[in-house]
Amino acid sequence: MxxxxxxxxxxxxxxxxxxxxxxxxxxxxxxxxxxxxxxxxxxxxxxxxxxxxxxxxxxxxxxxxxxxxxxxxxxxxxxxxxxxxxxxxxxxxxxxxxxxxxxxxxxxxxxxxxxxxxxxxxxxxxxxxxxxxxxxxxxxxxxxxxxxxxxxxxxxxxxxxxxxxxxxxxxxxxxxxxxxxxxxxxxxxxxxxxxxxxxxxxxxxSKNNFYSLYDYAMIGITSYSKVVMRLATFAGFIIGGLSMVAAIVYLIMKLMFWNRFSAGIAPLLIGVFFLGALQLFFIGFLGEYVLSINTRVLDRPxxxxxxxxxxxxxxxxxxxxxx
Structure with a gap:
């Protein structure tokens, strides 16, 4: 045969x-x-x-x-x-x-x-x-x-x-x-x-577009990678530490040069937008993992x-x- x-x-x-x-x-x-x-x-x-x-x-x-x-x-x-x-x-x-x-x-x-x-x-x-x-x-x-x-x-x-x-x-x-x-x-x-x-x-x-290619790429990342979510944890520690250092430096400079030191509102705005963008980025990735888990738990054909x-x-x- x-x-x-x-x-x-x-x-x-x-x-x-x-x-x-x-x-x-x-x-x-x-x-x-x-x-x-x-x-x-x-x-x-x-x-x-x-x-x-x-x-x-x-x-x-x-x-x-x-x-x-x-x-x-x-x-x-x-x-x-x-x-x-x-x-x-x-x-x-x-x-x-x-x-x-x-x-x-x-x-x-x-x-x-x-x-x-x-x-x-x-x-x-x-x-x-x-x-x-x-x-x-x-x-x-x-x-x-x-x-x-x-x-x-x-x-x-x-x-x-x-x-x-x-x-x-x-x-x-x-x-x-x-x-x-x-x-x-x-x-x-x-x-x-x-x-x-x-x-x-x-x-x-070609039937592939940005969304379909992005979707397939996310399947690969969420199925086989832990790195992205751990980056969020590390980024939280690092940014938290840097924020603490910046706060101490700002306090010292203000105490030493009370009338002359003025950082203005720009650092505050930059920090808020930066942290907001970072949070949205990792929340989005977390959502991809949750969607992947949800699809697998439902176990549809x-x-x-x-x-x-x-x-x-x-x-x-x-x-x-x-x-």
Whole structure:
């Protein structure tokens, strides 16, 4: 019996890409990996364009192509991980739908997997996206590596191959805010990294905006870092000590030069605004931690499915066992 490779592709408003991407993946699998069976699993995050209709057509014409339609948009962190949990191949390859994850990397991943590596990931050595965005991502990776207890993988977006043993680990997790980069670094097997140059998006516009990227970044920080909240404690001690020193100096100067010394109201205003800003900053971060805790305590499902196509009864039973 041939081993099966599952290719999981999250989508959201990708009507210009799903058909050519499925064709490209099929060609690579049948040309370079013909010794393997395969399936292509699209998980659609409630697209508003023609994406779902195109996926229905693909599934009707090719039983190796499967689709899950979410009941609403559950975000870029939850839907892809849920898609991985529904894939039961001997390994799972995760791709983005915009061609920024090169399809021709799949055979390279598989050849490394054949050597016994459980996780093979793609690392961006360069990118043809906007330089500003690439620089911001680089700064985030450097920052999160310094403030967390685990070694996060720089310039890693989730593009890679995962052995079924690791997928089983992910499947057993009941985390409504999964952060795959952190899961690999904390719970994953040793991995092999293969560098690649990230191309530009083939068609359409990126669905990522400042809010969605900020939201995903906060998941990483609140899930794996204690530093920010401890900085608040240290800052309180330091500023309190400095305030005490300033008060003593002010008192001495006033006693020594009663009529000539006048500090004015400016230091008071500066101090009030500075402390107010500092408090709001840390209260905001505290709120992020509370929101993260609240979401995890509620333990809601990763996604709610509206429909699935080309899944047989056995796979449906497995999916129900996971939930």
């Amino acid at each position: 041939r081993k099966k490779i599952s290719i999981v592709i999250p989508t959201y408003n990708e009507e210009a890409n799903v058909v050519p991407l499925s064709k490209a993946v099929t060609e690579v699998m049948e040309r370079d990996l013909s010794e393997y069976d395969y399936e292509i699993l699209f998980i659609d995050n409630h697209s508003k364009d023609n994406t779902q209709a195109l996926l229905r057509g693909l599934c009707a014409n090719n039983k190796k192509i499967k689709a899950i339609f979410n009941a609403k948009n559950f975000g870029q962190a939850r839907s892809p991980v849920y898609g991985m949990k529904q894939a039961y191949g001997d390994c799972v390859v995760r791709l983005t739908a915009d061609f920024q994850d090169p399809v021709d990397m799949i055979p390279k991943f598989v050849r490394e997997w054949e050597k016994g590596t459980k996780i093979v990931i793609g690392i961006k050595s360069a990118s043809k996206e906007r330089r500003t965005m690439y620089w911001i991502r680089s700064c985030y990776y450097r920052m999160i590596n310094k403030i967390t207890d685990i070694d996060h993988i720089n310039q890693f977006t989730g593009f890679g191959l995962y052995d079924k043993k690791f997928v089983d680990v992910v499947r057993d997790l009941h985390d409504p805010l999964p952060y795959l980069r952190g899961i690999i670094a904390e719970l994953g097997f040793d991995y092999t990294a293969i560098e690649y140059t990230q191309p530009k998006r083939r068609a359409g516009k 990763l996604v709610v499915e509206e429909e699935r196509l080309n899944f047989d009864e056995e796979e449906t039973e497995k999916e129900e066992d996971v939930q």
